[in-house]
Amino acid sequence: MPNGIRSLFDQSETDKRIGDRPLVDPGCTNREDCLEVDWNADGAVGIEDIFTFLNAWFANDPAAYNFGGTPGVPAIFAYLTMWFTVGIGPCDP
Numbered sequence: 001m002p003n004g005i006r007s008l009f010d011q012s013e014t015d016k017r018i019g020d021r022p023l024v025d026p027g028c029t030n031r032e033d034c035l036e037v038d039w040n041a042d043g044a045v046g047i048e049d050i051f052t053f054l055n056a057w058f059a060n061d062p063a064a065y066n067f068g069g070t071p072g073v074p075a076i077f078a079y080l081t082m083w084f085t086v087g088i089g090p091c092d093p
Contacts, residue, residue: 034091037083039064044090045083053079 039049039056056064057076065071068078 034086037079037086038091045086045088047088050080050083 034045037049037053038045040052042048053064053067054076057067057079064079065075067075068082070078
């Protein structure tokens with residue numbers, strides 16, 4: 001990265017430190033859940049997935065509208081709950 005700036009999600013760096021403390025990048029800790037909330041299918045969970053999910057939900061996409069098994073607004077909350085549980089970052093292979 002330019003000017004020595006290091007990215008939290010740069011997989012080429014194994015020792016990620018800020019000061020003298022290690023910076024841990026756990027990525028998504030559960031691959032199956034990670035893939036379920038990686039709505040834009042880019043291999044990582046991020047803010048974009050929330051907007052992609054909401055676009056699908058408002059378009060009445062059955063996978064989004066019925067997410068978590070309960071159709072309607074509860075599907076949004078089910079998705080967000082899983083999204084926050086999984087955390088942001090790359091989905092581990």
